[in-house]
Amino acid sequence: MCGVFGIIGHYSPHKAREALKTLQHRGRDYCGVVEQNTLFLAHQRLSITDVHPRSHQPMRRDKLLISFNGEIYNHARLREQLTGLKWETSSDTEVVLAAYERWGIRCVEYLEGMFAFALIDGDKCYLVRDRFGKKPLFYHQSNEAFVFGSEIKAIKPFLSSVYMNDEALHSYLSFLAPTPPHTFYKGIEKLESGEWLCAEQGKITKHRYYNLLDTPDSSITGNSDALYRIEEELHRAIAVRLDTEVPIAALLSGGLDSAMICAIAARQGKKLPVFTLGYNEYDAYDERKNAAMTAKYLGLDHTEVIISQNDFDEHLDELLTHMDEPLNDPAALPLYLLMKKIGAEGYKVVLSGEGSDELFLGYRQYFEYLDIEKAASLHHKNWLKKYFHSHFSMNREWEWYKRIFDDTLLFRTSGDKFTDLQQNKLFRRNVRDNESLRFLESYRRMFEQSAHEHPSVWYSMIDLKLFVGEHFLTKLDRVSMAHTIEARTPFLDHILAETVLSVDPSLRIGNGGTKPLLKQIARNYLSDEIITRKKKGFANPYMEWLIASGRIELIREVNDKTGLFYPEEIDNYIDMARRGKFKQHVWGLYVLSHWIKRELL
Structure with missing residues (x-):
């Protein structure tokens, strides 16, 4: 797990090396640089597979050069397929180069794992991102050069000036994170999951290799x-x-997903040390008791990490600056501090349960959506349509039914946050109803052109693409790599995911309870008490702390300077957050305000 950085074209060696320093946290074991006339390719290495110096990067094989971030889990089997070759390392990076020599860019179809890499082949520079977007890649094309890197902070110095990308702002408010290819920095774009890019002589072409x-x-x-x-x-x-080859741990909440990872690992003979978050004086969010019971049941070494208001105050600015751009996930700071503890204990790899809810239908609202979908078939619904149009409500259920009666797309990811109508009331500019659907058009087209028709498959697909790929995995990558830790997500194995989505939807839905298939499998490993617990996830007292610290006033302060939103609507949201409503909406506005103040004011 590492940091990738490069420049194709004219560059200043000093400026390039200064930009590279911003990625040191992604790999502290070694820093490699290749400098040529119109090529700067660099690598910050976190040594996981073949930790020997022979596997340092950038790695060269004949005329090819690569800076690779990730893990290829089938690299040993690929070596067997790539017969007749002389190997100089036991690393997966060398296998990627050899696979490219054999199959060209189609080699990505043979790779199993998580990866983002830059591969130089003569005048061609390929950027590749894995199937689910576990590892990031950003890029910027100017008249002078093509610049790319694992994080925005390494590319930002090459912008002539910083401007906010309005498309990123709108998609962020709608879906918790900017949708590809957008970032908040106009001129910097991100590669989409399951996509490769080829930059050659100033021209960029893209190709989606996985669906x-x-x-x-x-x-x-x-x-x-x-x-x-x-x-x-x-x-x-x-x-x-x-x-x-390195020390490995696991995250453990009180829920089913992390428990299943640990239980199967234990069945395979590896009892992983586990780490759990807790919050004193906030029992509603605290999962330590449940996690401790799971750890005891499985016989695991268990460490509890307690987060306080002081931790929140001390580390929030640090975390938000590290994230580069707004991401509306209140769990980012607690997870950041948890990873800090895991790193301090000497672990380089951690297992996490992302993707299970989306694959196995683990959110209660999935079943609410499936039920509401049925209203589309009502013969006499015109009066309901008129009723909903004349009785606006900010509650999400109002929006759901309105979409059905308007014959428009109901489910728009589990991260569907500010609706277009809410944005229209908030912004000092017009936002048309259903305007945000343009960010989903290509994905909806993929679904409609596929062999799948059941709505639950759409729910899983779009959530894996955006809610997981651009939201949860962005968070996981930044907070783990901030402490030089590689996070692995077994549920997001693409062969497993394909297997689950090949199951008849009626079996995935079951009798309407969450995760019916996974819970049936879990009975072979866990007690009924663990399996049937109510889901909490990474809930935390972020709004209580934001209010207590007085930081919430930053939203008004920034809005007074920018005039971006109507002040009375900002007041309304903040007032509702104080009463425990629309809390994540307000957190999103705070994170946005923090970025605007830091970058634009």
Whole structure:
């Protein structure tokens, strides 16, 4: 796990090296640089696979050069396929180069794992991002050069000036994070998950090489077959991620997903040390008791990390600056501090449960949406349509029914936050109803052109693409790599995901309870008490702390200077947050205000 940085074109060596320093935290084991006339390629290395200096990067193989971030879990099997070659390392990076020599850029289709890399082949520079977007890549094209890197902070020095990208702002408010290719910095874009880019002589071309919906629809129709296939793939996905030369730990909440990872790892003979977050005086958010019971049941070494108001005050600015751009996830700071503790204990790799809820239908609202979808078939709904249009409400249920009666798309990710109508009331400019649908158009087209028709498949697909890929995984990458830790996500193994989406939707839905398939498998590993616990996730007292610290006033302060939003609407949201409503809306406005003050004012 590492930091990638490069420049194709004219550059200042001093400026390039200063930009590279901003990525030191992504890999403190080694820094490699290749400097040529019109090429600067660099690598900050976190040594995981083949920790020997022979595997330092950038790595060269004949005329090819690569800076690779990630893990290829099938690299040993690929070596067997790539017969007749002389190997100089036991690293997965060398395998990527050899695979490219054999198959060209189509080599990405053979890679299993998480990865983002830059590969130089003569005048061509390929940037590649893995299937689910676990690892990031950003880029900037100017008249002088093509600049790319693992984080925005390394590219920002090459902008002539900083301007906010309005498309990023709108998609952020709508879906918690900017949608690809947008970032908040006009002129800097991000590669999409499952996509590669080729930059050659100032021209950029892109290609989507992976689509989860290419899986067959309902090819697994029997419940016992589904359980067997999924359990088998879970074991494989976890086993390959446990295969490492460095110390490895796991995150443990009180819920099912992290418990399943630890339980299967234990069944495979590896009892992982686990880490849990807790909050004194906030029992509603605290999962330590439940996590401790799970750890005891599995016989795991368990460490509790307590987060306080003082921690919030001390580290929030540091965290938000590190994130580069606004991301509306209140769990980012607690997870950042948890990773700090894990890193201090000497661990280089940690397992995390992202993706399970989206694959196995773990959110209660999925089933609410499925129920509301049925209202679209009502024959006499015109009067309901008129009623909803004349009785506006900020509550999300009002918006859901309005969409159904308007015959427009109901589900727009689990991160659907500020609706277009809410944005229209908030902004000092007009935002048309359904304006945000343009950010989903290409994904909806992929779904409609696929063999899949059931709404639940759309829910999983768009959530994995945006809610997980651009929201949760962005958070996980930044907070783990801030402390030079590689985070691995077994549920986001693409073969496992394809298996789950090949199951008949009726089996994934079951009787309407969350995660029916995963819970049935879990009975082989965990107690009923652990399996049936109410989900909390990474809930935390962020709004209580934001209010107590007085930081919430930053929203008004920045808005007074920018005039971006109507002051009375800002007041309304803040007042509701003090009463425990629309808390994540307000957190999103705070994070946005923090970035605007830091970068634009």
